[in-house]
Amino acid sequence: MPSVWKMAARPARSLERSFTRLLGLRPMTAGQRTLFKIDQVEALNKLRLVALVAIFLGALIVFKTLAAAGHEASATAWFAVVLAMVVVDILSGPGLAMQRPSREEVRAQYWRSVAAYFAFGLLWGALPLLFYQEASEDVRRVILVAITAYLASSAFFLAALPLAFIAFSTPIVVFFAATLIRSGVAAHAFELQLLCIYVLAFPIALRQYAVSFAERSLALAKVGEQKQLISLLLNDFEANSSDWLWQCDSRLRLLRVSDHFAQRFGMALGELDGRRFDHLLADLKSPAPCPGDRREDVLVHLQRGEPFRDCPILLVIDGEEHWWSMTGTPTYDRAGRFDGFRGMGRDIGSEKARERELEYLAHHDTLTGVGNRARFNHELARARGLTEAGGRRFALVLFDLDDFKAINDTAGHSVGDQVLRTTSRRIAGFLPRDSFLSRIGGDEFAAIIEIKEDFDPARLRDIVGKVVHEVARPLALQSGSYKVGVSAGIAIMPDDGQEPEQLMQLADIALYCAKAGGKDQVKLASSEDGAAFALRKQLELDLWNAVEKEEMFLEYQPVASARTGEPFLFEALVRWRHPRLGVIPPADFIDLAEQSGSIVGIGGWALAAACREAAGWPAELRIAVNISPRQLEAGDFPAWVAAVLEETGLAPGRLEVEITESAYRGGLEPVAAVVADLHTLGVTVAMDDFGTGYSSLSSLQRIPFDKLKIDQSLVVRGHGDKRAVSVLRSIVTIGRALGMHVTAEGVETAEHEAFLRGIGVDSLQGFYFGPPLSAKQAMGLIKERFGRNDRDRASSVA
The missing domain is CATH 3.30.70.270 (Reverse transcriptase/Diguanylate cyclase domain)
Structure with missing residues (x-):
């Protein structure tokens, strides 16, 4: 900045602030003031050449008029000064629009413009001082018209820089007013009234225009700042993000794409310039339709100029499938016409892979x-x-x-x-x-x-x-x-x-x-199977309430001594009298009760009912009750047995508990512990249905059963089957070796009885010795047998 400007910088800034307050403009930051001045100077420079030509032409007209009126010498001098200043101003005015000026350069240009128009104002203000009083009426009319024209037009030419307008018009108004007053107020009242109107009206209009210009300038400055910020953010986004940006014109030709975008397409930036974006997407489509691919939607939106967001599309590039998510926003020019698209894309291949994995897991084992x-x-x-x-x-x-x-x-x-x-x-x-x-x-x-x-x-x-x-x-x-x-x-x-x-x-x-x-x-x-299944399900439900409804009852089958043929024990067998179907065989409901769990309640009732019935029999008669594996698993079975014995009064030695080998499904140790506890109570434990399933010598060694009951399937095969005979003899031998009582079930004929007694079986059970009996029938048999024995013993004593 020249030294003259430095010397005048402080008063100039004070004048500028005062003038800003006078105009009613809100305070600005240093950066905003600089941008505002740039706009002012650039707006002024756009009309500067027109203004200088107008000054030159007006000065030329005045010069010719004065020269013709006999003021050639003085008019020539005045015109020469005006011409020199016009030339100097044309040659020295910098073009701020062509570069980004510094703050000092802007300030210098700003005040140079103010000073230049102040100088022009002095020249035009000196015109009436020099020539008006002595001039003829025609010359005065020319000077008045010229000054009035310049005062009026300066409000428009210099409106962007109000201080330049004041600098230009003030000396003209002051000098012209002084000239008119000196020449006589009364004679020049009209001209003075015009000057007063000008002084009052034009500054007000100028102030309104200056405020609007300042607000527009500041708004544009903010837009510029936002654009710069957005540009910085976009540059940073492109540099550090895996996403990419694209832009196309109204004909969908690519104008600008980021490096990431070109890399994803496997092309150089130059190859993409000018290519139709919609054609590019269409050419890279997958040959087979794929669920979730919204390529057609994207193409429709592009053709219609409609926005779209996060649309997944599948592209095949160099034989490889790529899932992208595309977003596009239409842009418009100042006239509101569609101008193209700006958008963003990102690779969602990993997201799609996760979606496929989740989809697979949701529908596959x-x-x-x-x-x-x-x-x-x-x-x-x-x-x-x-x-x-x-x-x-x-x-x-x-x-x-x-x-x-x-x-x-x-x-x-x-x-x-x-x-x-x-x-x-x-x-x-x-x-x-x-x-x-x-x-x-x-x-x-x-x-x-x-x-x-x-x-x-x-x-x-x-x-x-x-x-x-x-x-x-x-x-x-x-x-x-x-x-x-x-x-x-x-x-x-x-x-x-x-x-x-x-x-x-x-x-x-x-x-x-x-x-x-x-x-x-x-x-x-089949319909028959459906009906049978429906019946089975109904029976399962009915079993849960059978005990409560007193539909269950017991029958008692005698077990006879192989030596004497007399019964010494009765096995309690559960029966069910269904209210609609009548008496249902055990084979049709025991398994159902086992599977549904109702066997626990039924078995508990059977144990208590059998003990209560046997408590009224002779002391030498015993009762055997079958126990389900579910009863063993349900809780503390020995304590339950002890409670039943105490409640019914039956001596523990008169109770025999029969356990099948299916009780082993929870392991041998729990069964061995239950048997030991029952022995502590004095209760006898028998292994039922021995010889079927998975019976083994190791289980007999680890669980101290008191009795083995040979399954009737072996007995029915009888002595005519050599293998069956060998198995039966082995079981009897094992039982005796382990100190166990051996009972054979299913004895139907005299041949069965003779054979089994011959191989050393201890007791026999089957229809040969009596079918299952009701409680009343069993009591009758007991009275008959035990009453007769008492009479025989009395006769022998006599």
Whole structure:
């Protein structure tokens, strides 16, 4: 900055602040003042050349008028000064619009402009001082018109810089007013009135324009600052973010893309310039439709100039699939016309991978890889819809593995998992190609098979039968060889039902019937099976209330001594008199009670009722009661027995508890502990149904039973079967070696009795010695036998 400006800087700033307050402008920061001055100077510079030409032409007209009126010398001097200042101003005015000036340069240009117009104001103000008083009326009229024109036009030319307007107009008004007053107020009242109007009106208008200009300038400055900030943020975003930016024109040609964008397309920045963005997206589409791909939506929005946000699209670039999320916002020019799009994209491949993983987990079994229950329910509902819409038929097949629990218990769950995986592959491998397989439980699978026109129930059964046969083959795993079977139940939609729940129930009933018929079986659902299953379910419910409703009763079968043939013990047998179905055989309800858990209540009632009945018998007669494994697992069984004995008054030595080997399912140790506690009470414990199932010598060694009861299946085979004879003799030998009493069940004939007595059995039970009797019949038999024995003993004494 020249030294002259430095010397005048402080008073100039004071003048500027005062003038700003005078105009009513709000205070500005240093940066805002600089931007405001730049706008003022640039606005002034745009009209500067026009203003200088106007000054020159006006001065030329005045000069010619004065010269013609005889003021040639003085007019020439005045015009020369004006011309020199115009030339100097043209040559020295800097172009701020062409560069980003410093604050000092802006201030210098600002005050130079003010000073320049102040100088012009002095020149035009000196004009009336020099020539007006002595000039003719025509010359005065020219001077008056020129000064009035310049005063009026300066308010428009210099409105952007109000201080320049004041600097220009003040000397003119002051000098002209002084000239008019000196020439006589009365003679120049009109001219003075015009000057007063000007002095009052133009500053007010100027102030309004200056305020508007300042506010517009500040608003533009803020917009510029925001643009700079946005530009910085965008640059930082592009540099540090994995997302990318794009911009296209109204014809969807790419104008600007970030490096990340070009990298994702595998192209250089120059290759993308001018390419149609919509064509680019269309050319890279996947050949096969993919769920979730919204490419068509994006293309429609681009064509319509509509905004879109977070639209996933699938692109195939160099043979690889890429999932992107695209966002676009339309832009408009000042006239409101569509000008193109600005947008952002980001790679969502990892998100889509997670979505696919979650989708897979939501519909597949994690262990076997086949469908899970949720997917099965969906597919079954879909099959129902197809059946209703097009008359198609489907088969629902339920598979349940046989003996799988034994593998888990003996080999561990890791081996069990391998078995499940291998089994699921075997099942899937033998089902028709378009079948659906799912795992719906621990060792349960379900398949949905569409029944083609050439299918019939026999062929469907053959297909499922092959699956069953394949699964039954031994599995060779690293840990060893294992074998599981599978049973299958089949229901057909819509033949057996249309509702999924109904179809599942029928298939489950068929599966139950298949398992009841033995392992590796296939059963088709039937109305008879459904009715039997419904009856079974009803019986299960009725069993829970049978004791409370006094529907249960006991029968007593005598057990006779093999030596004397006289009964010494009665076994209490539970019977059920159903109010609608009559007396139901034990074989039809005992297993149901075991499975449902109602056997605990029934068994408790039977023990108490049998002890209460036996308490009225002769002291030498004993009572035997069967105990369910569930009763042993339900709680402290010995304490319960002790409470029953105390309540009924039966001596512990007269009670015999019969336990089957199914009680071992919880392990041998719990059973051994219960037997020991019962012995402490004085109660006898027998092992029932010995010779079937998984009886072993190790269990007899670890559990001190008092009695072995040989199962009637061995007795029925009789002495005519050499293998049966050998087994029976061995059991008797083992029993005697271990100090156990041996009883044989199922004695039906005299030959059975003779044979069993011959091999050394201690006691016999069966219809040969008497069928199960009611309590009244049993008491009659007791009175008859024991009354006769008393009379015989009395006769021998006499």
